[in-house]
Every structure is written in structure tokens, then in C-alpha cells.
């Protein structure tokens with residue numbers, strides 16, 4: 019170790035310089051403090067810089083040697099600073115993480131902690147299935163991605179049929195253009211069911227549907243329907259009306275009734291709109307029901323002969339009815355939810371209430 023410069027308080031040897039620097043670096047407890055220490059050790063007013071200045075007085079050989087040593091010392095101190103900085107950055111990062119931590123198991127209120135429950139739409143679907151199971155219906159499901167044939171054509175809507183405009187369809191970029199769709203209703207499951215089993219059929223078919231709707235208080239582009247299908251001998255419109263009324267009182271309660279209003283669907287004839295007593299005002303008339311006392315829940319009707327033809331059933335032997343309505347709408351009505359969009363937003367403050 020060379021004694022380059024030995025006076026004042028400047029550390030004398032390389033070893034002393036590095037040892038002192040090491041102590042100072044270790045004493046820096048934050049990144050800011052380390053930056054200050056770094057300036058003191060390596061900056062223009064550092065002992066190192068002071069020693070650098072003395073080099074000029076040496077003869078060339080000694081200067082080169084001393085210069086190299088000084089450079090080595092600088093390198094060691096820089097390495098100490100860098101190592102300390104890495105440690106402090108790690109700590110700072112860990113502290114930031116700890117501060118930002120979101121405790122998803124947080125107990126919002128109450129004891130024992132809230133463990134969550136099924137989403138309202140799922141519970142509504144389960145309850146609807148239960149009611150229909152109690153009435154002797156089986157439960158079936160179909161795919162959410164459908165071909166044009168199942169979603170439209172087999173339901174008596176040939177290509178370019180104007181009734182297709184009743185559904186704002188989302189097409190998938192699969193196969194030929196406009197041949198694969200996100201199903202706009204659960205009615206295609208009627209077709210699949212009649213293809214897969216011989217009558218009699220008594221079934222409900224719940225599931226998710228998609229329409230190119232702009233979300234508002236009563237429409238969401240992803241929603242749930244429950245379809246019903248009965249195919250048997252001698253089924254009449256009275257069976258349809260009775261089934262709807264039985265279901266309505268079973269699900270909504272004794273004070274809520276149903277009524278059918280003439281309507282049009284390509285796959286049922288005659289067709290009707292299915293309405294229930296407004297659950298908000300009990301039928302007296304309010305803003306929600308536009309002062310009619312009734313709320314529309316879905317559509318229904320007698321299976322059209324063209325639909326039987328599409329699945330190869332003889333409409334002289336078989337008759338039937340179908341209905342379809344919104345599960346989300348049922349939940350909205352029974353729980354008096356003013357805006358349907360909350361069902362998709364997943365705000366835990368709301369979800370734990372419903």
C-alpha cells in the first residue's frame with residue numbers, strides 16, 4: 019500500500035480510504051442518504067479528488083502507478099455504493115409493495131368474516147330451475163356459440179328474413195362470413211333438444227345470450243335467458259297460459275300474476291308477450307311499469323309447424339309451446355334493482371347486499 023499523501027485529516031492509505039468509505043456507505047439508511055454519501059466519497063470535494071490533484075506533482079512513472087491505484091480505490095468505493103444502492107432499492111420496493119397491498123380477504127364488517135356467496139344471477143337461475151323442476155321439467159343446456167342455422171334458420175328465419183332484425187347479432191369471425199354467431203337467445207336449444215330426443219319433451223334451458231345492445235338501466239349486452247319447451251300430444255294454448263301462471267306465482271309469490279298479450283315471433287304461432295304484475299307497485303301503476311301495472315318478462319307461443327319441420331317432427335302428431343324470458347330481468351324485478359348494469363360491474367359493496 020502506497021503512502022501517497024500524508025497530512026491533514028485525509029485518510030492516509032488506500033485501505034483506510036476504502037474502510038472509511040465502507041463504514042459511511044453502510045451508514046446510509048435511505049437512497050437519498052446514499053446519494054449524499056456518494057457525493058462525499060467520489061465527488062469533486064472528496065479525499066479521493068484531493069489525492070487526484072496531487073498526482074501532477076509526481077514524475078511520470080510514479081504518477082502512472084499512483085493514478086492506477088487511485089483508480090482501483092475509486093472502483094472499490096463505487097462498487098460499495100452500487101451494492102448498497104441495490105439493497106436499499108430492494109427495501110424501498112418491498113415497502114412500496116407492502117403499502118400498496120390490497121387485502122382481498124379484508125373483513126368489511128361483522129364477525130365471522132364474510133366469505134362471499136353465489137352471484138345473484140346464478141342464484142336466480144338456480145331458483146328458476148328449482149321451480150320448473152318442481153313442475154316436472156328437465157333442465158338442458160346448449161352452446162353459447164351457435165351457427166346461423168340453429169340461431170335463426172331452424173327457427174323459421176331464413177337468410178335475410180326481416181325478423182332477424184329483432185336481434186342485434188354479434189357475429190364471430192369463423193367460417194363463411196355471418197355463419198357463426200354468439201347466440202342472441204336460448205331458442206336454438208329448443209332445436210338441439212328436439213333433434214336429440216324424441217317427444218314428449220318438457221324442459222327448460224337456461225343460459226347466457228349476447229346482443230349488440232348499448233347498456234342501459236334495462237339492457238345489458240351479455241344477459242341470461244331461460245327457455246321453456248313442451249312437445250307432446252294435444253298441447254294447447256291453455257297449457258301454455260297455465261304453465262306461465264303457475265310458474266309466476268311459484269317464483270314471484272301469490273300476489274303476482276301473469277298475462278299474455280298478442281305478439282309475433284317467427285318460431286311460434288300464435289305468439290304472445292308474457293307480462294307479470296309490476297313487482298314495484300303491485301299493479302297499481304308506477305314509473306317502472308310506465309303506469310300500466312304490468313312488466314314484460316319475455317315471449318312465448320305455440321311451436322310453429324315450420325320449426326317442427328326443421329327437426330323432422332310431424333306437426334299432425336305433435337304440438338307444443340315454447341317460452342323464453344330474462345333471468346337477469348327476473349332478478350331485477352324480484353329484488354327491485356333499478357339499474358341492471360350493476361349485475362355486471364362486480365362492485366363488492368353491492369354484491370354483498372344482494
Ligand code: PHE
Pocket residue numbers: 202203204205245283286316317318319340341342343
Ligand atoms: N327467443 C325469444 C326472444 O329472445 C323469446 C321467445 C322464446 C319467444 C320462445 C317465443 C318462444 O326474444
